[in-house]
Amino acid sequence: MALTGLEIYKLLPRTNCKKCGQPTCLAFAMKLAAKQAELSACPDVSEETKAKLAAAAQPPIRLITVSAGSKKVEVGNETVLFRHEKTFYHPPGLFVRVRDTQPEEEVKAIAAQVASYGVERVGMHLGLDGVAVENASGKADSFAACVAAVRSAADLPLILMSEDPGAMAAALEKAGGTMPLVYAATEANWKDMAAVAARAKAPLAVRGTGDLSALANLAESVKGAGVEDIVLDPGVRGLAASLAVSTQLRRLALKQNLRALGYPTIVFAGDGAESAAEETIAAGQAIAKYAGFIVLDHATPASVYPLLTLRQNIYTDPQKPIQVSPGLYEINSPQPASPLLVTTNFSLTYFSVAGEVEGSGFPAWLLICDAEGMSVLTAWAAGKFDAERISKAVKGSGIADKINHRKLVIPGFVATLSGELEEELPGWEIRVGPREAIDIPAYLKVWQ
Amino acid sequence: MPVTVNIPREKWTGAIREITIGATSAEGGTRSRRVTVGGETTLPFLHFEGQIPHPPVIAVEVQDRYPQDWSPLLLEAWGDVLQSPTAWAQKAEALGADLIALSLKSASPDGGNTGAAEARETVQSVLKATGLPLIVYGPGQAEKDNEVLVAAAEVAKGERIALGNCEDKNYRTIVAAALAHGHLVIARSPIDVNLAKQLNILISDMRLEMDRVLMDPTTGALGYGLEYTYSVMERLRLAALTGDSMTQQPMICTVGEEAWRAKETKVNVGVPEAWGDWRERSVNWEVLTATTLIEAGADIVVLRHPESIALVRAAIDRLMTA
Ligand code: B12
Numbered sequence: 001m002a003l004t005g006l007e008i009y010k011l012l013p014r015t016n017c018k019k020c021g022q023p024t025c026l027a028f029a030m031k032l033a034a035k036q037a038e039l040s041a042c043p044d045v046s047e048e049t050k051a052k053l054a055a056a057a058q059p060p061i062r063l064i065t066v067s068a069g070s071k072k073v074e075v076g077n078e079t080v081l082f083r084h085e086k087t088f089y090h091p092p093g094l095f096v097r098v099r100d101t102q103p104e105e106e107v108k109a110i111a112a113q114v115a116s117y118g119v120e121r122v123g124m125h126l127g128l129d130g131v132a133v134e135n136a137s138g139k140a141d142s143f144a145a146c147v148a149a150v151r152s153a154a155d156l157p158l159i160l161m162s163e164d165p166g167a168m169a170a171a172l173e174k175a176g177g178t179m180p181l182v183y184a185a186t187e188a189n190w191k192d193m194a195a196v197a198a199r200a201k202a203p204l205a206v207r208g209t210g211d212l213s214a215l216a217n218l219a220e221s222v223k224g225a226g227v228e229d230i231v232l233d234p235g236v237r238g239l240a241a242s243l244a245v246s247t248q249l250r251r252l253a254l255k256q257n258l259r260a261l262g263y264p265t266i267v268f269a270g271d272g273a274e275s276a277a278e279e280t281i282a283a284g285q286a287i288a289k290y291a292g293f294i295v296l297d298h299a300t301p302a303s304v305y306p307l308l309t310l311r312q313n314i315y316t317d318p319q320k321p322i323q324v325s326p327g328l329y330e331i332n333s334p335q336p337a338s339p340l341l342v343t344t345n346f347s348l349t350y351f352s353v354a355g356e357v358e359g360s361g362f363p364a365w366l367l368i369c370d371a372e373g374m375s376v377l378t379a380w381a382a383g384k385f386d387a388e389r390i391s392k393a394v395k396g397s398g399i400a401d402k403i404n405h406r407k408l409v410i411p412g413f414v415a416t417l418s419g420e421l422e423e424e425l426p427g428w429e430i431r432v433g434p435r436e437a438i439d440i441p442a443y444l445k446v447w448q
Numbered sequence: 449m450p451v452t453v454n455i456p457r458e459k460w461t462g463a464i465r466e467i468t469i470g471a472t473s474a475e476g477g478t479r480s481r482r483v484t485v486g487g488e489t490t491l492p493f494l495h496f497e498g499q500i501p502h503p504p505v506i507a508v509e510v511q512d513r514y515p516q517d518w519s520p521l522l523l524e525a526w527g528d529v530l531q532s533p534t535a536w537a538q539k540a541e542a543l544g545a546d547l548i549a550l551s552l553k554s555a556s557p558d559g560g561n562t563g564a565a566e567a568r569e570t571v572q573s574v575l576k577a578t579g580l581p582l583i584v585y586g587p588g589q590a591e592k593d594n595e596v597l598v599a600a601a602e603v604a605k606g607e608r609i610a611l612g613n614c615e616d617k618n619y620r621t622i623v624a625a626a627l628a629h630g631h632l633v634i635a636r637s638p639i640d641v642n643l644a645k646q647l648n649i650l651i652s653d654m655r656l657e658m659d660r661v662l663m664d665p666t667t668g669a670l671g672y673g674l675e676y677t678y679s680v681m682e683r684l685r686l687a688a689l690t691g692d693s694m695t696q697q698p699m700i701c702t703v704g705e706e707a708w709r710a711k712e713t714k715v716n717v718g719v720p721e722a723w724g725d726w727r728e729r730s731v732n733w734e735v736l737t738a739t740t741l742i743e744a745g746a747d748i749v750v751l752r753h754p755e756s757i758a759l760v761r762a763a764i765d766r767l768m769t770a
């Protein structure tokens with residue numbers, strides 16, 4: 001955690017020699033704390049101080065990267081307990097588990113599905129992140145073959161799951177060219193597992209048994225054996241226990257700056273869940289409550305799509321709504337006789353409306369009013385989507401020269417604006433459209 | 449040197465108020481049981497840190513007219529009972545509801561425009577049909593809300609029902625009705641800590657005891673503003689636990705209504721294949737909205753789909769077993 005100016009001051013030579021360009025050591029310390037100066041500007045600072053400041057500058061939760069080809073999952077480096085305090089930065093990676101006891105064709109099919117799954121939402125591409133391969137057979141060669149099968153089907157980030165260091169070493173060879181997460185070092189195998197991970201320079205997950213002191217010591221041991229990139233599985237399962245321990249870990253890292261547990265976590269949403277729906281609930285909790293990696297067993301589109309949507313929601317910056325640029329958008333090559341619709345520049349609103357117009361097949365002009373990134377009703381209630389703003393958008397867009405009619409369709413929810421708008425836009429006819437975007441295609445069908 | 453981890457426990461100074469809905473014969477009502485929510489002395493389900501004396505509860509939405517604008521999935525799941533609020537409420541009770549949230553939609557000016565007389569009759573018949581405590585919602589238009597909620601309050605005297613929604617523009621009449629007939633109110637404000645607080649203050653200024661006020665922060669569904677509701681609820685809960693008295697009301701979220709407005713649940717034509725099976729996706733949509741908000745502090749969730757009731761119930765049970 002960052003040190004305060006006063007804490008830094010105590011580490012400086014305190015001679016006020018001014019060689020750093022500041023009048024006093026205290027002034028320099030304040031600049032350092034505010035990140036307006038570099039430590040190297042002071043020529044007399046001790047090695048010990050340098051080390052202390054470097055350690056303090058490290059993020060309280062280490063950033064861990066797992067990758068394959070151009071695909072990369074980065075988790076950790078979070079700075080707050082609640083998203084409203086700032087934002088959450090690194091969305092958890094969603095991995096789908098296969099077991100080396102499954103037929104090879106099935107494994108390949110799952111890997112290919114994970115790779116190809118994708119969906120557009122609010123202008124963003126959402127997808128799954130990788131495959132977790134479990135050595136359920138307990139046999140080293142089956143495990144290696146399964147990893148090879150996954151690799152042959154898709155170039156995806158991997159989590160390799162085995163407690164046998166020998167099997168892990170063989171699997172890592174098959175995963176060559178990727179940077180997988182090695183899962184897991186335990187009390188029983190950590191020496192050998194850490195050696196295997198260190199050799200491959202791969203991040204290593206440590207699995208505890210519910211006791212956080214033991215988990216911290218295990219993580220320290222692994223670190224001592226040369227593995228810096230660590231992921232934590234505290235070893236608890238179930239909704240209540242997982243919530244408690246993930247909260248404790250996040251607090252320990254952020255509030256106590258406990259380095260030994262300053263790592264992202266991994267959650268197995270399917271463990272202990274009695275159905276796909278229950279697993280989805282557990283995964284939802286993990287998304288909102290601090291997981292770094294989430295492993296799914298039932299990854300059907302009907303559960304993955306809601307989970308990806310939840311992840312998108314929770315990881316949106318609360319300070320700025322996702323927005324599109326205001327202006328005139330052409331959908332399905334509109335002609336002079338095509339209808340003109342107006343809405344706000346909140347991405348969710350824009351994509352709801354644009355998606356329906358596009359899907360309808362009818363050409364239309366869509367005018368996006370600058371409503372400071374708010375939805376129709378929110379903007380209306382905040383005075384950011386009123387007759388004045390809409391008429392300004394109409395006039396500024398040059399639409400009048402592109403169409404041969406003077407009809408403007410407004411969202412059904414703001415029907416009350418029509419009177420004022422007719423005053424602001426003389427000669428225009430204001431049409432009240434449907435309330436919900438889903439009803440736009442039917443509306444356009446009868447639009448004249 | 450071995451590391452010893454001290455489990456971090458916050459010392460909260462505030463608690464959520466305990467609120468009881470419904471009255472049995474012992475309290476002068478006719479309900480077969482009462483439902484108490486609130487009382488938490490820590491953040492949701494952090495059993496290691498404080499008390500969670502009452503689990504969150506599930507209210508099931510029942511309307512007083514056939515909900516023809518609902519998703520076909522809901523119409524199919526409920527079947528014929530949707531024709532009658534009493535049969536509907538009974539089925540909801542059989543499916544494990546803790547509360548019935550009766551919505552007097554037929555009073556809406558553009559959907560029947562029924563009045564006080566019909567409201568009285570509906571509330572009375574639903575009270576007879578089920579032993580569960582009741583929430584009664586007006587159609588959401590200030591004038592009509594006043595008309596039908598006052599009627600509901602009169603006819604349900606002694607039953608300790610919850611009247612919704614009190615908003616800044618119409619809280620006076622509804623609070624007065626609650627005061628006169630011994631009911632509770634639901635104070636709804638648009639996703640804003642200060643507005644929620646302000647409305648609670650206005651209501652408390654009318655001398656309604658604060659253990660008769662539930663607070664609705666306004667729900668955005670998954671993909672449709674969920675993150676705003678989620679964060680405002682976390683902020684309200686943090687304010688309550690750090691001692692801000694006017695934020696210490698249990699929270700109610702109208703999950704079903706919002707989740708089933710989403711395109712993802714409403715339709716299945718022309719939607720991407722990546723959305724998956726319609727029914728499974730839709731139930732997940734409602735359930736994930738519910739469980740996410742329950743973990744942000746919701747004490748009551750109002751649900752629509754029968755399967756969601758069972759799934760959310762199971763999740764609550766698991767969250768309550770420390
Ligand atoms: C999330 C949210 C917020 C977020 C903002 C999100 C954002 N970036 O806009 C926050 C928390 C910041 C917020 C703030 C406020 N909010 Co607000 N908010 C919501 C909420 C929950 C969801 C809005 C949303 O995102 N909807 C989804 C989008 C896609 O909907 P939409 O833009 O309307 O688009 C749909 C249709 O309109 C249609 N459509 C859109 N464009 C067009 C165009 C045409 C031509 C057609 C035909 C159709 C069409 O298609 C879309 C899909 O169907 C709603 C309540 C609810 N559950 O709906 C309240 C709500 C909109 N908010 C409300 C209010 C009052 C406010 C505040 C004024 C409160 C306050 N005083 O602070 C503030 C205003 C902001 C400010 N002062 O800074 C009220 C508005 C009441 C009213 N009827 O006037 C609502 C309805 C809540 C309520 N019931 O009281 N809000």
Ligand code: SF4
Binds near residue numbers: 017042043
């Ligand atoms: S150069 Fe170093 S010792 Fe000299 S004033 Fe600056 S901080 Fe102090």
